[in-house]
Amino acid sequence: MSRETIRRDELDKLFHIRDDYHGTVPLYPVYDPHYNGEEYRDWGDESDWYLWISDQEGNLQRMRGYPTRMVYFGTEAEDHTDVYYSFFDFYLRGFILQENMDQINHLLTDVRQISNSMAQIGVFDHLSRKEGLYPGQFVKNELEFIVITCRSMYESLQQVARTTWESVEYLEGGKMQLPKKFAKIALEDEKPVDLESLKLKRNLPDELAKYYAEEATHFQKIRDVRNKIVHDGESFGSVFGTSDGLAVNTDGKFIDGFSDVWSDETIRENGLAPLWPIVSKIVQTTLRALNRFTSSITEEIKFPDPIVPEHLVFVRGDATRYLPYLDYLITTDPWGTYILEDVRQRYLMNSD
Structure with missing residues (x-):
């Protein structure tokens, strides 16, 4: 929505938007x-939330409520489980390009769906211990969805990168267009x-070129696993x-590229090791790719000041609460005790 579609005398209600911004x-x-x-005593904690809708005349009407599955601007996170990513912060409060919004929204949906899959794996983990349910096929379906989604996120990211790159001036030796596909820039002869x-x-700035070179190895791992699932039917x-939780075989060909997440102490004598470090590593590295991209492109290129100067962007969803614990699941809680207990209390209390 542009400022031109909102009545001028209504714009002051948007106290968080920069005064000289006109886009x-x-x-x-x-x-x-x-x-x-404006305070409403009967709103309680909801008075700290500012939600507006615009009518056809350009009037802004404040609503009572708070978001449950959305992004929001905040001086701080309303809940400690709300997630901050510099990528979404940059594009939703700093450098808004309409050409990017569809892909940004796709990525936000992907983030929520990946975390939902983590929650569902936790549910199956719980049921396998309590009910004796064999969780294998259910969990495999979620794992394959996570891998396929992580792979597609690189393509959405590349579309955002390409549009962003087209919008900036880079004068050192001329500027070449970025390719449409992430693989076209990150891989050469399939390596x-x-x-x-x-x-x-490509004549890229040093930091952006370094980003693609460093991201290429993880991208290739994700791409190879995804291709085996989608193209080869594997x-x-x-x-x-197991008695400890969900486990996989350490010599499985699908996870060979991620096996460095296990310490010797977590690998059993029969070659089984906890599943959660693998899931967490795949998700963590993919999500960090978003943040690493914005860091690389802002390192050497000057962008406009943020549209919302004093607030940050936070992401929330049904299960995004698990995303801040990815490193914890790799290093400290490889059997997923935290998620197991959380899904039990949140989703399965009536089944106990």
């Missing part, structure tokens, strides 16, 4: 418990691209329910 106005909810604005070769071929491999 598209993002009407995301705002959480600001410190703002001394991770060499940094110097990439810089010479299965992820066996998932076992």
Whole structure:
């Protein structure tokens, strides 16, 4: 929504938007418990939320409520489980391009769906221990969905990168267009691209070229597993329910590229190891690719000041609460005790 579609005398209600900004106005909810604005005693904690809708005459009407599955602007996170990613912060409050919004929304949906799959794996983990249910096929379906989704996120990211790159001026030796496909820039002869070769071929800023070169190895791993599932009809491999929790075979061909997540202490004598570090590593590295991209492109290119200067962007969803614990699941809680207990209390209390 542009400022031109909102009545001028209504714009002051958007206290978080920069005064000199005249482009598209993002009407995301705002959480600001410190703002001394319009208060309603009967709203309670909801008075800290500012949600507006615009009518056909351009009037802004504040609504009572708070988002349950959305992004919002906040001076702080309303809940400690709400997630901050510099990628979404950059594009939703700093550098809004309408050409990017569909892909940004796709990526937000992917983030929520991946976390939902993590929650469902936790549910199957719980049921396998309590009910004696064999969880293998259910969990494999979720694992394959996570891998396929992570692979597609790189394509959405590449579309965002391409549009962003087209919108900036880069004068050192001329500017070449980024390819449409992530593989076209990250791989060369089906192998991770060499940094110097990439810089010479694409004439990219050093940090952006370094980003693609460093991201190429993980991308290739995700791509190879996804291709085996989608194109070759292969299965992820066996998932076992053990007394400790869900486990996989350490010599499985699908997870060979991610086996460095296990410590010697977590691998059993029979070669089984906990599943959660593999899931967490795949998700963590993919999500970090988003943040690493914005860091690389802002390192050497000057972008406009943020549209919303004093608030950050936070992401929330049904299960995004698990995403801040990815590193914890790799290093400290490889059998997923935290998720197991959380899904039990959140979704399965009536089944106990």
